Amino acid sequence: MDGLRLERRDATGLGDIRQQLLDVYAEIYADRLGEEFHSVARFDERLGWNTEVPGFAAVVCYLEDTPVGYAYGCTLQADTRWWNRLRTPVAEGATVETGARTFALSELMIVDKVRGTGAAQQIHDELLRGRPEERVTLLVERDHPKVRALYEAWGYEWFGEVLPFPDAPLYDAMVLPRMPGS
Numbered sequence: 001m002d003g004l005r006l007e008r009r010d011a012t013g014l015g016d017i018r019q020q021l022l023d024v025y026a027e028i029y030a031d032r033l034g035e036e037f038h039s040v041a042r043f044d045e046r047l048g049w050n051t052e053v054p055g056f057a058a059v060v061c062y063l064e065d066t067p068v069g070y071a072y073g074c075t076l077q078a079d080t081r082w083w084n085r086l087r088t089p090v091a092e093g094a095t096v097e098t099g100a101r102t103f104a105l106s107e108l109m110i111v112d113k114v115r116g117t118g119a120a121q122q123i124h125d126e127l128l129r130g131r132p133e134e135r136v137t138l139l140v141e142r143d144h145p146k147v148r149a150l151y152e153a154w155g156y157e158w159f160g161e162v163l164p165f166p167d168a169p170l171y172d173a174m175v176l177p178r179m180p181g182s
Contacts, residue, residue: 011051069110088160
């Protein structure tokens with residue numbers, strides 16, 4: 001799509017556009033904002049937690065000067081709670097984090113007018129470009145099989161079921177093995 005521009009941001013660089021990111025979230029989740037877990041306030045809280053973790057990075061996609069999508073995540077630390085509510089048995093050591101092993105892709109979202117243009121994959125790939133971690137993990141709501149299929153087409157594999165918060169929907173955890181720095 002003509003006119004798309006990607007911009008990398010770190011935690012400090014989000015401050016001046018944070019409200020715009022919340023507006024994009026509110027547009028995408030408009031039909032679910034009444035659910036406590038999907039409220040803008042809860043999303044903003046989760047965004048804040050991510051920005052405090054080492055290895056935080058974000059990529060914002062602009063159409064002209066308006067944000068139309070973004071992705072962000074951070075490196076899972078040794079004391080992470082990411083895997084605490086994993087409901088599926090996994091191989092020993094599969095959830096051990098070192099602070100350098102896994103990048104957690106916390107959010108990837110784009111507004112309707114740029115869906116189907118390849119923008120989501122461009123954002124995703126730019127966010128991961130040059131990352132030092134050996135794998136990436138993300139969570140996909142169990143009720144969104146089309147989104148899961150998209151991630152599978154990008155090379156992600158199902159890892160297990162996880163309920164990240166007591167009031168959250170059930171998610172599929174997915175993992176993408178990768179060559180560090182690629």
